Amino acid sequence: MLGTYTPAQLRAFLADQGKRTTSNYQLIELVQDTNIPNLFFLREVYGPHGLISSETWRHYHFPRASPDIVLSSYHEGNNTMLLVAEGRTELKLVKAQRPIGIESLVVHRDEAEIIYAGYAGGGVSASIGRGLAEGVNRIQVIQEGGGEKLGKGALWVPVRKHLIFAVDDTDNHETGATYDLVGREVREALEDSLDIRATYIAECNLHGVVEKTSNCFATAVGVTYDGREQTKEAIKRKVLEVLREKAMSDYGCVVFFDGFIIPQRVEEYGVKAKNERIESLDYVIDLAGQHQLAWHHVGKGTQKGKERGLKGALAALGLFWKLKYCAAPPGEPVPDDAKFYPDYYTSNQVIQGYAKKI
Incomplete structure (x- = not known):
């Protein structure tokens, strides 16, 4: 069955052969960072x-089999997330x-070719299984896998982009939930x-301040999209x-x-806001400006200082991938049962190590 197939064509071929036409792979998605486009x-x-x-x-195997391409990995539930670099x-x-492992990742404008290879079940998934997933344009079966045989397949997927929006102060003392x-x-x-x-979705209760409501929540959501500016x-x-339309606070x-790689200073600010009161609004506005972050006041207020919700919004952005800090009560050390959470893709050691290579 060597050749190139769309998911629909692959299902039809497998059906003609009397083979199963479904796969355990639900989704495969490749997302390019805006600021470091090779990541x-x-x-x-x-x-x-x-x-x-x-x-x-798979969380353990990919970085060990493909250390030059798979820089780090994380697994939770049925999601495996790999930080990968373009190359062979x-x-x-x-x-x-x-x-x-992953033998190569090569970008061709708005599409990428990823070549997987593996033995036994890993070879079958490399050459066939992934080709049935949502998010796949087509798969080229280079070598059929299974058993002792090495399977190899080239997967073609769209290159998507990532946008985070982080929000604070949408409720007031009477109503609302950020x-x-x-x-x-x-x-x-x-x-x-x-x-x-x-x-x-990162939901962080920050250091409590009397001006805010009881849980002092800030929330950030990451979404992928087709990469088009419009x-x-x-x-x-x-x-x-x-x-x-729906924010209740004057200060939202x-x-x-x-992108998805949060600037280090913004992450550091997020941890600080988790553990102590942030007094200076000017400092926060300046930090957002230094990193050219677009921000908007969405609250009802018109008075001076109406932008104070930026303090929490910027903190939520800084904590976006930092699950262990989101899990910790404000002002307290990270609890033992949360320490296993990684800092996801924003490990500056990984990013800086890659930057030195290029």
Whole structure:
């Protein structure tokens, strides 16, 4: 069955052969960082929705078999997220230890070719299984896998982009809930009207201040989109439209960030806001300006200082990938049961190490 197939063509071919036409791969998505265009996150969703865990082994194998391409990895539920770099490598496959890897990732304008190879089930998924997933344009079966045979396939996927919107101060002392408005209503409005996929919703209760409501919540949502400038602007317009209509606070603010690698100083600010009161609004406005972050006041107020919601919005952006800090109570050390959470893709050691290579 060597050749190139769209998912529909591959299903038809398998049906003609009397073989199963479904795959455990639900979604494969490649997302390019805006600021470091040679870096991507590759998201593979495997197995039914709602599983506590599925296929955890891939999280360990890919970085070991393809260290020049897969820089780091994380697995939770049925999602495997790989931080990957464009390039080619000689695979370091070892049966039963690291039996599957990525041989190359090459971008061709708005599409990328990813070559997978592996033994046994890893070879079948490399050459066939992934070709049936949502998000795949087509797959080229280079070598059929299974058993002792090495399977190899070239997967062609769209190159998508990532946008984060981080929001604070949408409620007041009488009504409203920031996490519900941002994490549900705004997200659902986007999903109903645009081709977006949510990647992660970060809900962080920050250091308590008397001016804010009881939980001092700030929320950030990441979405992927087709990479077109008009789509990105449509996302921003819809976010602003819903927030300006439904935010109850005088002080609401939203920050937009293109990409997924959060600047280190913004991350450091997020951790600081988690643990102590931020007094200076000018400092926060200056920090946003230094990183050219677009932000908007979406509250009802017109008085001086109405932008104070920017303090929490920028903090939510800084904490976007930092699950262990989001899990910790404000002002307290990270609890032991949250320390296993990684800092996802924003490990500055990984990014700086890659930057030295290029």
